[in-house]
Amino acid sequence: MEDERRSADAAQRRRSLRFSKLPEPVRLKDTVEERPTVAHDSVSGAYNPDWWLIRVGGL
Structure with a gap:
């Protein structure tokens, strides 16, 4: 019984240390990721007239 109380007290101490503050x-500027856009590849003929259908999934 005493051993259970000690382990419960130790667990309570760990919880209070973890959650006491x-x-x-987080700064707002740390929540934004900036990446350069990729230019459209018109040289290889990568145009697809159904791009919206592919992007939206046929909705």
């Missing part, structure tokens, strides 16, 4: 705030 809020996480560090």
Whole structure:
């Protein structure tokens, strides 16, 4: 019985240490990812008139 109490107290201490403070705030500029756009490849004839059908999935 005493052993169960010790393990419960240890578990409670670990939880209180873990959840006793809020996480560090995240800056808004860290939530945005910027990537350059890919230019359309008109040289290889990659035009597809049904691109919208492929993108939307036939809805």
